[in-house]
Amino acid sequence: MQSDPDDHEENPRPRSRRLPRSVRERQILDAAVEVYAARGFHLASMDEISEVAGISKPMIYAYLGSKEELFVACIQREANRLIEAIGTAVDPEVTPDEQLWRGLRVFFDYVQRNRASWTLVHRQAAAGGEPFATEFGQWRERAVVLIATLLARATENAVRPMQVQQMEPFAAALVGAGESLLDWWIEHPEHTADGLAMRLMNLAWMGFGDLVEGRSWAPASSEAPANED
Template identity: 50%
Template sequence: MPRRIREQQMLDAAVVTFARRGYRAASMDEIAELAGVSKPLVYLYLESKEALFSACIRREATALGEAVRAAVDPAAAPDRQLWCGLRAFFTHVAEHPDGWVVLHEQARAQGEPFAAEWSALRDGITEFVTAAIAAAAREAGCGPELAGDEVAGVAHALVGAAESLAGWAGSRPGQTGRETAATLMDFAWSGLDNLMRGRRWQPPPNP
């Protein structure tokens, strides 16, 4: 079996183990057993528990960042960009619950250097969202209305709302990424004012 594939199997086993046991309680024995390889082979490929945990964070962060970016067409209308990005985010998190726990709970809780890997992902997504909102606001002709600094604030609010909602959705069995994204669209696009008047955001007919 090629090294690349075996390494992915080790990372798969490590993500599950770190997410369910926590970083400190997870043992290399358990990870090796779940991956179906010997412990020395895990050490040969990934050096140490720290290096293995870092590799898990990097892999899960890259996959999540790529899923969101790939889903957004910068030429689409702003609400469609937001809908596609959010749906990709919540679907990815719903399909990779252990990866989300490793990123959002474990990486932050272990402090440096792991927390910095999570921060880098979060900052990258926030910058991406800031640029998308700024571009949409410029196109809508309200550049000076929605000034640069406030766009960054709104992007931080949106990213925080998505993070928090991902945790809530994770505690609801059967909740799909699409459903969670629709709830956040109602909140973020239409706003509470419209929502309380029964005016929801309407998903585009073409899914």
């Protein structure tokens, strides 16, 4: 009847009443992730979330607190999901490169399947200012450490083994490269998840391998690295 694409529920779910708290909480979080991801924190309205969830606003407040607390709860849940998904790639039985490869595939795959989740954690959380920046920073840190650990383990039998800490900047770069490639992917959907994962794997693993084995690049000119604006 109405075709306004912003209306979420022409026939709202029959609002099956009297459900246990845990179920409701999940419904709410699902709806909130969707709306927050689509609109961003500020443009998301509690009204819309409650509509999408098929639950009245007071229940949201009763179960999950303020708009801000709800947002944090969403970030945490989604960040955990993602980290856990990637964590499945960590299998001490296989070689480090295989682990990294699996991790990358899972990562690209997960994001492909859960755009909203990724947008929320990656974009909205990062831009939200103080209550959320912290949350975002923690998730980022976890991801970086996870990768850095993997990389360090890959050097265990190399000429010069590395500490996890030393690997962190590389891990951070790798995480960012993955994130960025995902964004780029949106505009170039002709590529496959595995194709991109492979490209990234190559770039990272080869460059990384060179470094571990002592091959490196250095500026040709001896010009002092001075730089004025």
